[in-house]
Amino acid sequence: MMEQNLQTCNELVAKFESVITNPIIKEHETYYTGVDLGTACVVLVVMNEKYEPVAGAYEYSDVVKDGMIVDYFGAITLVKKLKAKLEEQLGTQLLYAASAIPPDTxxxxxxxxxxxxxxxxxxxxxxLDEPTAANNVLKIKNGAIVDIGGGTTGISIINNGKVVKVSDEATGGTHLTLTVAGAMHKSFDEAELFKRNKAHHQELLPILKPVIEKISTIITDQVAGYDVNDLYLVGGTACLAGIEKIIEKRTGITTHKPINPMFVTPLGIAKSCTDIITV
Known part of the structure; x- marks a missing residue:
């Protein structure tokens, strides 16, 4: 069941990656949008009434820091820009949206x-909270979702399909970027762009290992006392190739990673959207 759920997740992510460049333009009654305001990236996911991805857009930005909006006007401008792009592609107005926030914020x-x-x-x-959004896609019954974002690492322990503990600690992609900047004598922005390029991941992994081990220690501390046999990595920072191997070795817990962890939570947000206003 675990592997089947991960395969279903990967299929949904792959479908979304496809419609980012090739949107599915058909006449649907209703479109549902998920808006993920991440620390490093803002992602919009559009699904049809069957909750199948039909379009998507994303853009790296700095309107959010450590899960909190620090540039309110910039955030509005960016979401409007991505929304307009998708509306033009689909030839319709997007009406309904859902979003998510880090645990306990x-x-x-x-x-x-x-x-x-x-x-x-x-x-x-x-x-909704980000772990619940991620689990709309992962569908795990027992284990821990580890959301490694730009500023923080959020950990949600799930038992029998219910979240029994959440925590959010300040270590994430920003810390990796600072490490790259210091080690390679680059500016922060240069280091961030260098880090995002998958072609550099093998070179960067030894440099970033101490920070990843710190994240692993955070995970170990937060799951202590709970029966956690599986970790599921989501969030943009989890895209770093090989990060799952270091975390698994350090924590001693079997670690799973979807094909593109950055899109799991946005897809889960979109799956929670309806045409019924609940907030």
């Missing part, structure tokens, strides 16, 4: 995210 930033989505002229139907 609703009181801090839930309202800001809601306002950004509404300012982009969406009817926002739901705001």
């Amino acid at each position: 609703e009181s801090l930033d839930g309202g800001a995210i809601k306002n950004v989505i509404q300012s982009a002229e969406f009817e926002i139907t739901s705001i």
Whole structure:
């Protein structure tokens, strides 16, 4: 069942990657949009009424830091830009959207995210936590979802299909970029672009190993006392080739990674969207 769920996840991710460049333009009653305001990247996923991906767009940005919106106007502008692009591709207006926030941050930033989505002229139907969104795609019953984002690593322990513990600690992609910048004498922006290029991952892995081991220690500490036999990596930073091997070796826990971890949570957000307003 575990491998089947991961295969289904990978098939959905692959489908989404395909429609980013080749949107499926058909007449549908309703489109549902997932808006993921990530620290490093903003992703919009459009699904049809059968919750199949039909279009998508994303852009790297710095409107969010450590899961919190730091450039409110910039966030609205970017979401509007991506929305307009998708509407032009599909030849229709996108009405409904859902979004997500890091664990335990609703009181801090839930309202800001809601306002950004509404300012982009969406009817926002739901705001859920990122682990729940990711598990809309992964469908795991037992284990831990490890969301390695730009600023933080979020860990959600799931038992019998329910989230029993969430935590979010400040180590993520930003720390990897700072390490690359220092080791290779690059500016932060240069290091970030260098890190994103998969062709450099094998070269970077030894440099980044200490930071990945720190992330592994965070995971070990947070799952202590729980019966966790499997880890599932999501988030943009988890795209680093080989990161799963270091984490598995360091934690001693079997570690799984979808084909593109960056798109798992956005897809899960879109799957939670409806035409019924609940927020």
